[in-house]
Amino acid sequence: MLRAALRNLFAHKLRLGLTALSIVLAVAFVAGTYIFTDSLRASLDTLIQQNQPDVTVQPTAADFTSDFQGGGQTPTVPTDLGDQIRQLPGVTSVIPQIQVTNVVVLDGQGKPLGAEAGGFGSGTVIGQTWTPPEVNPSEIIDGRAPSAADEIALDTGTVDQLGVVVGDAVTILLPSGDRQEFALTGTTRLRGSGFGVGFATWDFDTAQELFLKPGQATSLAVLAQPSVSQGAVRDEIVPLLPPGAQAITGDEQASQVSEQLDSGLGFLNTFLLVFAIVSVFVAAFLIYNTFSMLVAQRTRELALLRAIGASRSQVLRSILAEAAAVAVLASLIGIGVGAGIARGLQALFQAAGAPFPSGQLVFEPRTIVVALVVGLFITLVSALMPARRASVIPPVAAMRDETPASRALGRRTMVGGFLFGAGLGLAVMSPRLAESDTMQGALMAGVAAGAVLIGVLALAPELARPATAVIGTLFRGISGRLARGNTRRNPRRTAATAGALTIGVCLMSVISVLAASTQKSVAGIVDDVIGADFVVTGYGFQPFPGKVGEAIRDTAGVAEVAVVRQAPMRAPGTGDTLVTGVDPVAIQRALSLTVTAGSLDDLADGDTALDSDTAAQIGAGVGTTVQVLSLAGPVDLAVVALYEPAGGLTGYITDLPTAQRLGTSDEDSVVYVVKDPAVPADVVEAAIATAVEPFPNVQVLDQSAFKSSISDQIGQLLNFLFALLVLAVLIALLGIVNTLALSVFERTREIGLLRAVGMWRGGIRRTIVIEAFIIAVFGAVLGMVVGVAFGALLQRILASQGIEEFAVNVPQLALFLVLAAVGGVVAALWPAWRGSRLRILTAIATE
Amino acid sequence: MTTTATTAASARGLTKVYGEGEARVVALNDVDIDIEQGHFTAIMGPSGSGKSTLMHCLAGLDSVTEGTVTVGDVDLTTLKDKELTALRRDQIGFVFQSFNLIPTLNAEENITLPLDIAGTKPDKQWLDTVIDTVGLRSRLDHKPSELSGGQQQRVACARAMASRPAIIFADEPTGNLDSRSGAEVLGFLRRSVDDYGQTIVMVTHDPNAASYAQRVVFLADGRIVDEMRDPTAERVLDRMKRFDIEGKPVADPEA
Numbered sequence A: 001m002l003r004a005a006l007r008n009l010f011a012h013k014l015r016l017g018l019t020a021l022s023i024v025l026a027v028a029f030v031a032g033t034y035i036f037t038d039s040l041r042a043s044l045d046t047l048i049q050q051n052q053p054d055v056t057v058q059p060t061a062a063d064f065t066s067d068f069q070g071g072g073q074t075p076t077v078p079t080d081l082g083d084q085i086r087q088l089p090g091v092t093s094v095i096p097q098i099q100v101t102n103v104v105v106l107d108g109q110g111k112p113l114g115a116e117a118g119g120f121g122s123g124t125v126i127g128q129t130w131t132p133p134e135v136n137p138s139e140i141i142d143g144r145a146p147s148a149a150d151e152i153a154l155d156t157g158t159v160d161q162l163g164v165v166v167g168d169a170v171t172i173l174l175p176s177g178d179r180q181e182f183a184l185t186g187t188t189r190l191r192g193s194g195f196g197v198g199f200a201t202w203d204f205d206t207a208q209e210l211f212l213k214p215g216q217a218t219s220l221a222v223l224a225q226p227s228v229s230q231g232a233v234r235d236e237i238v239p240l241l242p243p244g245a246q247a248i249t250g251d252e253q254a255s256q257v258s259e260q261l262d263s264g265l266g267f268l269n270t271f272l273l274v275f276a277i278v279s280v281f282v283a284a285f286l287i288y289n290t291f292s293m294l295v296a297q298r299t300r301e302l303a304l305l306r307a308i309g310a311s312r313s314q315v316l317r318s319i320l321a322e323a324a325a326v327a328v329l330a331s332l333i334g335i336g337v338g339a340g341i342a343r344g345l346q347a348l349f350q351a352a353g354a355p356f357p358s359g360q361l362v363f364e365p366r367t368i369v370v371a372l373v374v375g376l377f378i379t380l381v382s383a384l385m386p387a388r389r390a391s392v393i394p395p396v397a398a399m400r401d402e403t404p405a406s407r408a409l410g411r412r413t414m415v416g417g418f419l420f421g422a423g424l425g426l427a428v429m430s431p432r433l434a435e436s437d438t439m440q441g442a443l444m445a446g447v448a449a450g451a452v453l454i455g456v457l458a459l460a461p462e463l464a465r466p467a468t469a470v471i472g473t474l475f476r477g478i479s480g481r482l483a484r485g486n487t488r489r490n491p492r493r494t495a496a497t498a499g500a501l502t503i504g505v506c507l508m509s510v511i512s513v514l515a516a517s518t519q520k521s522v523a524g525i526v527d528d529v530i531g532a533d534f535v536v537t538g539y540g541f542q543p544f545p546g547k548v549g550e551a552i553r554d555t556a557g558v559a560e561v562a563v564v565r566q567a568p569m570r571a572p573g574t575g576d577t578l579v580t581g582v583d584p585v586a587i588q589r590a591l592s593l594t595v596t597a598g599s600l601d602d603l604a605d606g607d608t609a610l611d612s613d614t615a616a617q618i619g620a621g622v623g624t625t626v627q628v629l630s631l632a633g634p635v636d637l638a639v640v641a642l643y644e645p646a647g648g649l650t651g652y653i654t655d656l657p658t659a660q661r662l663g664t665s666d667e668d669s670v671v672y673v674v675k676d677p678a679v680p681a682d683v684v685e686a687a688i689a690t691a692v693e694p695f696p697n698v699q700v701l702d703q704s705a706f707k708s709s710i711s712d713q714i715g716q717l718l719n720f721l722f723a724l725l726v727l728a729v730l731i732a733l734l735g736i737v738n739t740l741a742l743s744v745f746e747r748t749r750e751i752g753l754l755r756a757v758g759m760w761r762g763g764i765r766r767t768i769v770i771e772a773f774i775i776a777v778f779g780a781v782l783g784m785v786v787g788v789a790f791g792a793l794l795q796r797i798l799a800s801q802g803i804e805e806f807a808v809n810v811p812q813l814a815l816f817l818v819l820a821a822v823g824g825v826v827a828a829l830w831p832a833w834r835g836s837r838l839r840i841l842t843a844i845a846t847e
Numbered sequence B: 001m002t003t004t005a006t007t008a009a010s011a012r013g014l015t016k017v018y019g020e021g022e023a024r025v026v027a028l029n030d031v032d033i034d035i036e037q038g039h040f041t042a043i044m045g046p047s048g049s050g051k052s053t054l055m056h057c058l059a060g061l062d063s064v065t066e067g068t069v070t071v072g073d074v075d076l077t078t079l080k081d082k083e084l085t086a087l088r089r090d091q092i093g094f095v096f097q098s099f100n101l102i103p104t105l106n107a108e109e110n111i112t113l114p115l116d117i118a119g120t121k122p123d124k125q126w127l128d129t130v131i132d133t134v135g136l137r138s139r140l141d142h143k144p145s146e147l148s149g150g151q152q153q154r155v156a157c158a159r160a161m162a163s164r165p166a167i168i169f170a171d172e173p174t175g176n177l178d179s180r181s182g183a184e185v186l187g188f189l190r191r192s193v194d195d196y197g198q199t200i201v202m203v204t205h206d207p208n209a210a211s212y213a214q215r216v217v218f219l220a221d222g223r224i225v226d227e228m229r230d231p232t233a234e235r236v237l238d239r240m241k242r243f244d245i246e247g248k249p250v251a252d253p254e255a
């Protein structure tokens, strides 16, 4: 029986190919996700493992500053501590190092390299010192390391982007706002990985003069004699440490980083797997559909098997054996294609600005196991129903010349109706639940949406008749009528084919609605909250020199300048966060903040204003004292006001002197400008533009430009998510190819008849293409309706999180529909071509 | 063969060879035939004698290996696929043995199919006549699956007539029908010849069916071996019996 199944498999290469392709794609996404994260992990591991000092002495504040590049003072350790450590027995050398985050490389026009308005590019690179190879993660590719005050080395990526060569001059914008020219002595690269992180490298003395004060370093790398353990060296160092400094062994550091990577990459992996699972789900539709059709076509053959004595379970097993063989083969191919997907993901993340390497791909055994399990599981589950149907074919069907009529849809419709109703019920309830707990509400809404979607998919065969009738009216003439008839002939098949597309379009619509709503809400918040006429930000939202605010303050037509300074901090309720320093009077002119308790006017030295959500979370109110851990150590702050978070302001707000004590530097994160009402806006804008001309890393945005810069970023995120859904949509379109190709095969005689009575090849093609169009539009519209409804629901639930307004991006949704229709048409081209090529006589003579 | 009336279609030196080498089959061997306009011609012969092949070649469904085929005054062998298709659509009607109808179209839509493909408006009066002749008025909005076999064949006949083609070709139109339904269909075909001057070529191996025709052409091993005017079932049967006794009357001269 198994042999019969296998022989059957190879006898139908086309069917095999189409079924396999869908499994391949689904498995490829899953495998690709694992390959991608494993490869990333491997690149990072090589980076962590090599060139670790035995012990690193660094500021304790480094624990909570590493996540933020939001500005603030650079925590340091004294270099003379290094001299003391060097005296310890067992220590061979101590290498002081400097690493700072806010160095901007300027291009030939004096603009930040690669920066564009509203984007994340800012020309910002990490500034560092060149160190001996034992502790240096980078290597020189070209030229030599910098060794003099006017020399610099840059990473190869930045050098390529700049279009300079060793020996050329490059201009750097320093955190102070000064520009300085350096001679490029060499190019560098992180060892053993292709991470696209930018680095500017100086010798230690130069870096110290540029970024720190004499006697300071950001860390000390300690190398020990091989005979001494890392722990022993650390224990010797600890007594020497001043407050605010810590010593960490290389192993500890590696395991800390490793832990962070595990959780970070785990999150990334899960995130990508969600999209992979969507593809798998879509592929399951296709597999189900293919096997249904194969079984229908083979009714006679299977009945013959039954007639000559095969038992029901043998027939069942033969179909499942066929499915399993396809699944294993396709899964193995899928793993190979997964490598391509992994490369695609790398490119996607790189395009989105993540500095991920495109190093060697890593195939873990786990990837292969998961791929095979996923491939087998979806294929067998999808084939089970058609196989059961096949096993109940009566032997007499061998003698009949008809394919079995489509079974009644009763049970399926009932289940679908139930899920749909239950989903609706949950959906109605979820906003209420969200009032008390947003997360729970969102979860419930997710379950509701899932139930509704599956319900709709189950009901789709019932919907197919009226829907295709409506869509079909777009086409007059006989081709349209025939195409419409074909889509309604087997509603179950039409629904499954369209349903695959429904899922993809549904998710895209949800994302689209959420993005549009967020964009509109943000614009609304800008209107409501930001009273300032202009917002000054750094490219890529990097902090910029405090001189910018001063220059604007001296500009004619400017009435008020409110600067915002931030520094990393660890605080109750928010964990690792930023403290925000403002001038209480100025900020209230620039922003209309809603203060729910106390008054911002009372914000004096040592006080803080807390957003009401955080306050509620930690049980704080006006009068409470909160201890925070700042760059300068633990500090007590008295809460004097509570406010509603708005316009990007959230968490702990203090006045500027307090913020400075907590670690803010002379750099600003944002500057709000209120103009003199008597002076026209364009005059003031021009004056400000002139004032900030010396600072190429800032942009001055009026309210509408500010809104669109935020919208653009949401749009970028949106495109990233869409790219991840592309595969699911492609699989769905493949499903249309599949269904139509097999339908054409089934309708050979019919096509022959049409040709005999005078239909041109073009007419046949047109009929098949219209059929695809109807299926695609039906699937897309169904997905869009569910998606928009679910998007609206999520918007209501997330209203408390700032997405207060509902919006639909109609042109975008229309584009989805057009793309789905075009995709459907393209998917039909090959089956249509095949259909039109059928020889009339073979078609009508088939008996 | 004498040409007493105008010819609706004709073939000269028509040869059709399938396959090559070992699998080579000469389905038609140098056939000359004239189909008289306004007549009901039956093509008879044993199974495998080339009846269907002859019909397919005459109707422009299949290419010929040698010889010419003319319908009206057009030489089919010079036509491209598109022109052939248009000719079938406008000049020729078909009734096949089975699978004559598009399952997704109702009876009326099936009847007007060639007209709809051509994009021409049906002649309402003629259509009514045809529908009434085949007696399907009450079944017009039924799908083929809701019609009996006889009704389905009558729909096919109506479709063949609807565009007023120069010739209708019918390949074993009653092969799958019980004798009563078969008689209805044949009666209708004959009436369309008598009442409306329709030209019909019918392939059959049923002597009774052949008796509805005005002329029977006998085919054996790809050659025309005999012809009979105003046949009766008995005479045709007799002639067929002689075939069986004589065996193969014409041997294939060279492969």
Ligand SMILES: Nc1ncnc2c1ncn2[C@@H]1O[C@H](COP(=O)(O)OP(=O)(O)O)[C@@H](O)[C@H]1O
Binding pocket: B018, B019, B025, B026, B027, B045, B046, B047, B048, B049, B050, B051, B052, B053, B054
């Ligand atoms: N497509 C084909 N390929 C090869 N041989 C064919 C083909 N069609 C018909 N034949 C052969 O040609 C001969 C005539 O067939 P056909 O015209 O169908 O006979 P009839 O209709 O009289 O039964 C038969 O021997 C048949 O096997």
Ligand SMILES: [Mg+2]
Binding pocket: B051, B052, B053
């Ligand atoms: Mg035949």
